[in-house]
Structure formats: structure tokens, C-alpha cells
Amino acid sequence: MSGFRTLDDVAVAGLRVLVRVDLNVPIQDGEAADLIRIERVAPTILELSDKGARVILLAHLGRPKGERNPEMSLKPVARAVQKVVGRPVAFASDCVGDAAEKEAAKLGNGDILLLENTRFHAGEEKNDPKLAKEMAALGDLFVNDAFSCSHRAHVSTEGLSKHLEAVAGRCMQAELEALERALSNPERPAAALVGGAKVSTKLDVLDNLTGKVDMLIIGGAMANTFLLAMGKQIGKSLAEPDLVATAQRIMTTAKSNGCEIVLPVDAVVASALEADVETETVDIDSMPEDRMILDVGRRSIAEVIARLGECRTLMWNGPMGAFEVPPFDKATVEIARAAAELTKKGTLLSVAGGGDTGRALNHAGVTDGFSYVSTAGGAFLEWIEGKTLPGVAALQD
Template sequence: MITKKTVKDIELRDKRVIMRVDFNVPMKEGAVQDDTRIRAALPTINHVLEQAPRYLILMSHLGDPKKDAAKAKEKAEKAGEEFDEQKFLDGKCRMKPVAEYLAGLLGRPVKLAPSAIGPEVASMVSALGPAEVLMLENTRFHREETSKDPAEREKMAKELAAFADVYINDAFGTAHRAHASTETIARFVPVAVAGFLMEKEVRYLGQTVSSPQKPFVLVLGGAKVSSKIGVITNLLNKVDAILIGGGMAYTFLKARGLPVGRSMVETEMIPTAAEILKKAAEAKVEIFLPEDHIAVPEFSNEAMIHAIPKDSFPDDLMGVDIGAKTLAEYKDVLSRAKTVIWNGPMGVFEMPNFATGTKEIAKALAEIDAITVVGGGDSVSALKQTGLESKMTHVSTGGGASLEFLELGHLPGIDALNDK
């Protein structure tokens, strides 16, 4: 259970409240494409407003303006197209459409500040009426938000903290970052607590790992072994089986001396993969790797599909999904599981012809009588394609955050909050 104070533990009436939310949602031409993260914060926002606070300030990042604009400009220049940075930022990184969308969900006005800090923002805050809501502009328009220099982060955090008596962190998706608005601010506000979403994430992810019902199965996919090493290492002595798919499977298969054709392999990670396989055998944890593959000669949804066994992988093909035999074996293991954590797709699910493995794993999890926790951005995206989110015990809103929490058991943004 969460050891930090939550919004249920404090008095909010007449308090000045500032809340970090994770409204880093997909945008297209200034319109919200997926409101999952916005809706996930509603229970905490509504709870605060029901307590009659002095006011409520919301802050979030939305993309990374500087980096995103640089990438978009480079892409436009390569295509010989003109790049309008202002238009790009308005369509992708400004909080205005998010504030308007939230106002619709809340059924009340949400004011918008021109920036996250500064004299103009301070004036707007001082003019707020009882229980009014103000959305600050994207925190990442200020370099201090993500600065590696603690003094710069503190400068911004102190300005934000001056607006509030209470700080609430309900942004699990950014809790792994020690940024000004996610971690540093907690040191300068009298009261710093977790919101309902943060509490829920910690409860499900933490309890699942600390006291799982057995058999406990970990399903891992995605492109790289390197991004999952910490999770595997931390859970190796807790799980009963690990099912591996996605691009990372080919590094493990290579470590076993099996052919993988032109499939993605992290060559530098082969020794690490071999060591994990050895440790798993010593711990009597069975690691399942694909027995067959869906492979193609080129990275295209229209490419000719080949179904091939693991021990005769042609040199000119690359793996893009798990095969039918593998899927049957993985489903069999999952049918007996009582606790499952799934992180990462089984193949290139973005392309319809290579999404079968991922979708079938989602269906298998929806049908079993077990605690099922899905974490990681790609896993959640794949799950949404199947429409089976409601069939899972818990679907995490944090991609990198859920991975780091499974690996470390704590995160900077959580550590900074007040203990119970």
C-alpha cells in the first residue's frame, strides 16, 4: 500500500491547491486525440473542487516543445517543405485545447495562463475566485522544468510553490522524472500529497509485485532488451515464468545460438541476455522464447509473409510477430496464471498484418481468472486497439514510469511527497 499521504488525508477547504497532472495526450492540429489521461485525473480534480478550495491550479507538460519542433523542422526540410514553428507548437504543444476539453468534462470554466511562471501568471492567480480552476501553460516551455541544474529547477519550483498551500501529484506518468513541477516543488509547499490516480498506480503495481498470487507470469515485448533488463532482474526471483516476444526476443534467441536472419538484435546485449537465461535456469524460472515466427523480407505491411520455425530462420528475412505455435504455448501458460504483468507488444502491432500476436495475448488476458496489470505506452496502445481495457484489473497510465517502478519500487515524484 502507498506509504505517502493522499488527498484523503488532508483538509482542502479554503486552501490554495496546485496539482501536477499528466495531460501529455496525443494531439493533431490542435485537437485532443485520446482523452484517457485527462479522464484518469478527473476523480482527484472533482474531489478537490468538492472540498471548496480557495482555488485549483493545474499544471502539465504536453510533448517537449523544443525537441519536438526541431524534429518536425528537420523532417519538413528533408521533404522540401516549409516549416511554421508557431503553427506546429499551437497544434501540438499548447495547453489551450486541453483546457477547453477539460472544461467540457468538468462542466465549468477552466482559465488558461499564458505561461507556467512569471508576473502575468502571478496576477491571474491572485485574481482567482473561490474554487476557480486555472490551467498553466505547458511547463516544458521553461528550460528550468527539466534542467539538470538543481538551482534552476528550484527557481521554477519556488515560483510555482508560491501559488499554493497544498501540492498534489497525480501525474504517475512523469513521476520517474525529477523535474521542477513533479519533484522539486514538493520541497517548497507546506503539504505535498498523492492524488487518487497516483495512489491507484502505486497500489496495483506495488502490491502485484510484493505479494502476487501464484503462478505469477511476466509477459515482456517491445524492441529492446536494454529497456527491460532492470524489470527482469528485479522480478526474476518473484515470477514463475517469463514470456518474451517483440524485437527483444531475437537478442535472447541469438544468445541461445539460434539463427534470426535480419531481425533486430542488440548485439552488445547478447552477453547480458545469456546471463539472464543462466540466472533464470538457476532460479528455476522458465523463460519462454518464440518457437516460430512471422517474418518478412522488408519492413512493410504489404510485404510477403512467411511463417517459419525458430531453428531454420532464412538469412534474408526479419521477424515481425510471434507465430501460431508460440501463441498457443503462451496462451497455455497464461491460462494457468493467477497474476500477470504485461509490458510490451509481441510484434510490430502498428502494422495490421503483424498485430495478431499482440491482440491475441490481450484476448487471452481478458479471458483468464487472474490479476492482470498492463503497463507501458505501447502495450496500452495495443490493448486499446482490441477494446479490452475494461477486462484488465489495471491499465497503467505511465509508460516509462511503470517500467521504472517495477524495476526500482519507487520513483522521485513519489518519494518527494509527505509520508503518512
């Protein structure tokens, strides 16, 4: 996608600006327990406030299934937003109707208001035109700053764009620009590292990437299915034997596209996925029948790091091994740190996101070392699958 509109394209002073943000944060003891998503959208909120907009925030929390649920109220999140932005944040007990209209009417230029959970209304997820019209009446401009929610055509992500001018907030803009640089028009050679447990959850990802990058590095348990497809023995390792033919097709497609698939040449194996279990590193052609592959080995780590040194762009999705259980985090940590070092040197653009990726990079201590790390899950995966995201399409010129 290209040609999306941003805050640079609009004057906002005095306008009531509806801003869709992702505030779906964990709540513990009545308080927001993680501020990362709030911190990501704070620049948009503050910029709009500084420019004299009347900022009205739209968000969801959890899955209330169209019913009012006090445990999923955004009221405690309003306090967290206020803490992060350092300015008063009012709260309305609904996102439409009298309660929302009353609080919105109180706003002066620069003021900030958070409306109650949009998913308390069944029409939100159904993209109900009536709800969209009612919600749009609260604003003069729509700013979508929630890439992570934009793979769904909901009222607060897509429906509002049918009634109001729609532009991208700064977080959305940063996400789209990073993804376009890494995938739509990458500097080459370009690589993608895809890990995780199952091929079945990333079929579309793998299919799309083979036509986008020069090198596809496959790790995690999904690599085991590809090893099976090559006739390798994998012992008791997790795999999907019924997808062997699919893995073979992906390898054939990759070859025809000029995309090299890089698989492990050695592996760290054990009898069980447990901390402090006895391990050994074996050649991939010497896999013991009674062991399982839980991480890639030293030679594989060295090869991947060397390959990344030849690349200019890296798209990372998923861990290389069972990183949650040491010592099976070694490959993920070492490769991630190498990618961060190359990024620091300015030789590699590194973009990561989806699923366990953020947690894996946090574990490696390199989240700030990558060019961009997305907090989106499903939306990130659908983007690299090549799908159109409704909330993003609504922002196109």
C-alpha cells in the same frame, strides 16, 4: 514503495491546491486531439472542486526547452479540460509571477485554474529551488497526479514537496496501487510478458523482473537475441548479436531465481515487413536463412495462453510481434484477448503499460478488459526496472 499519502489524508476546503497533472496531449488545428490523459485526471480535479478546494493545475506540453513557445501553450488544453470536467476552467498566461498570482487570487472555493506550461521556465527541469519557492507560494497543498512525469525531479513533480505538504491524486494512487499489486507483492504464480524490439532498451527491466516473477515470457524482436543465445538460427531477423552474452547472463540469473523464461517455439516468418506479404509458420529449429521472424506462431500463442491460465498476476510490457503491420498482430491480439478474458473471470490481475503497449492493447480492443493500463511510458519502465521515482518518493509518509 508503500505508505504514500493520498487525498484521504487531507482536508482541502478553502485551500489553494496545486495539482500536477499530465496534460501533454497532441494539439491539432489548435485543439487537443486526444482526451485520454485529461480523462484520467478528471476524477481528482472534480473531487477537489466538489470538496471546496481552489484548484490550480500545473502541467507541461512538449519540449520548449525553457523558452516561451506559443505553439506549446496550454491555452487550448484549458478548453479541453473544461469540456471533460464540465465546469469552467480559467487560464493564466504564466505559471508564476503576476499573471499567475492575479488569476489565482480570483478563485473561489471549487473554482479551477490551469497555469501556463511549466517548461516555459528553464528552472522547471533543473528543479531550481527559487522557481520552486515562487510556484509554491501560489498554493497551500501540493497534489501530484502525474505518475507519468514523476520519474523526473522537476519543480512541479518533486521540488514543490519541499515547500508544501504533498499527497497523491486519485490517478497517481490508482497507478501506484496497481503496480504494487502486480510487482511489489503479487499474488502467485506471477508472470511478466515483455516484448518489443531491443534487449538493450529493457536490460534493467529484464534483470529486475527475473527476481520478481515466476515466469518471464519474452516476445517481439528481443526474443531473437535470446534465441541466438541458445544457439538457434534466426535468418535475417532483427537481433542484437553483441548482447548474446547478456541474454545468457539473464537466463542464468532467472534460473537461479526460480524464474522460468518462456521463448517462442515457432514463428511467423516472411521476406519483408510488409502488409499482405507471403508468410509461413515454421518451427523455431527450422528457420529459413532468407526469412525474418515477425510474430510468434500458433503453438507459441497456445503455450502462452495456457501458461497465463495458470497464473494469478500478469505484468505486460510490449507487443509479441510487429503488430502495426497485419498479419503480424495475431499473437499480440490473441494473447491480449485471452488475458482480458481471464481478468474478466477474476482469475488474473493484469497490469500493462510502457512504450507501444497501450497502442497494442487498443489495437486488440482490450484496454478496458485489463485490470489497469498505464498511460505512462518512461516512468512505467523505470518503476518495473526497480528504480526510485523522485516524484513518487516525495509522497511517502
